Amino acid sequence: MNKKVVRYAILWFSVMAIIVLGFTAYVYMSVKDFLDETTSTVVLIVGVVVILALGIAIAGVTAFIIAMNKDKEGDEKQMANVIYGSEVAKELKDQMKQEIEVIQASHKRVPTLCVILVGNNPASVSYVTGKERACAEIGLGSKMIHLDENTSEEKLIELVEECNHDESIDGILVQLPLPNHINEKNVLLRIDPDKDVDGLHPINVGRLHLGEDGFVPCTPQGIMELLKRMHVQINGKRAVVIGRSNLVGNPVARLLMNENATVTICHSKTENIEAICKQADILVVAIGKAKYVTKDFVKEGAFVIDVGVNRNEEGKLVGDVDFDNVIEHVSAITPVPKGVGPMTITMLLKNTIKAYNNKESI
Known part of the structure; x- marks a missing residue:
């Protein structure tokens, strides 16, 4: 876009300069025999000054347009890249509300x-x-x-x-x-595993690892929903999960593998963790260290899910990813707050409705 603006500016300046030069030459040739040498020189100088003024004016307008385009592109990029779990959660809750209204209308509990x-x-x-x-x-x-x-x-x-x-x-x-x-x-x-909506019973853990239907821990389930909203093609992609807890790291790694991603789990003992993360198309960070992941960890164009919830020295909530440092290098990222957090409770509601439907279908 900026190169196009510059080309147009050069074209306009060339055209205007030729017009001014032609007009100046015409005036000069028409009146030179009637004017003394000093006046003729003034006419030429005026022509040159007009051309310079045009050049400065066109350059200024061009610089202004380029600056405006950069600001607009920057704003559009930031808006496109940030995936708010709070907004996704609201959409899902609206859908679940409608589902419950249908149940109530049928006079069922x-x-x-x-x-x-x-x-x-x-x-x-x-x-x-x-x-x-x-x-x-x-x-x-x-x-x-x-x-x-x-x-x-x-x-x-x-x-x-x-x-x-x-x-x-x-x-x-x-x-x-x-x-x-x-x-x-x-x-x-x-x-009861069939009422285990938190997905922590060993039977549900086993179902997850076998790729069978069961209840999945809420945060990992929310992460997968956010990846769908990012329009990520998980199949065949390289995914890295930082963190190996049974609540987040392990189950989300299994969910990604079930979607045919090639998954690496990193943790506090992992060597060369930065280089490993740099290879990830999908990076899920759940390590519990404020702003631990910087742009040096992130592959250009990666999709980043920040699960961390930490408080900095000012008491402000921040994630495990240095958001401001990473935002310009990714295709999409979740913020903290309003990222993964709102999805956890939403998935709990979804699991409860699923448990109800499973019972009703028997």
Whole structure:
């Protein structure tokens, strides 16, 4: 675009310069016999000055147009590259709301999620409140059970078993982390796999690794949805996942492999991690280190999913990717906040509706 503007500017200047030179020459030849040498020289100087003024004016206008085009292209690039999970989540919630309205219209009970919270961990309380609010937004039924910090493991497992047998409950989620005196694995094992909407029961983990239908952890499922919104062709692409947790890293790697990507998992012990990431067409970062990934990690035109949620020295939320440093080098990227985070709860709602439909189809 800028080269085209410059070519037009040169063309206009050439045409105008020829016109001014021709007019100046005509005037000079017409009056030179009637004017003294000084006046004739002034006519020539005026012609040259006019040509210079035209050149400066055209150059100025050209520079202004180029600057405007650069700003416009920069804005368009930034808008096109940033994929907001908050917007995708809203679209999906609207669709789920309509689905629940259809269920209600048929006079059937609505899908219901049961969340069990033990203790008063501020972050956990906040998460549970957010889930309850999200259920209300789309008309999903919710049952929140808040237990005392000192609740025994046996009592919690007993409650989980009750929920397993409660036909009015479709999805069960035990909010993690649990107090230290409770073994998380023992509790998660007791959740009915068909109600395990968090996708953490070993049976659902096995289903995922076998490529069978089951419940997938919510954050990885949300990541795959965002990649679809980025219009990424996953088949045959090179993907790198930074992080190997059972909540994000491992399941998202398996989901990518199930879509025929060639996947490498990196972690804190990986050597030459920067060079490995540089090869990725798809880069998923879930390492828990603020602004860890810079443009030196990122292949030109890569698709980047930032799962990290950290607070910097000013208390501002930032991701594991240095967003401002990387944005100009990628085809698409998720921001923090408003990126992956809103997708997690949305996928929980989706899993609950799926559990309901699975039960209704039996």
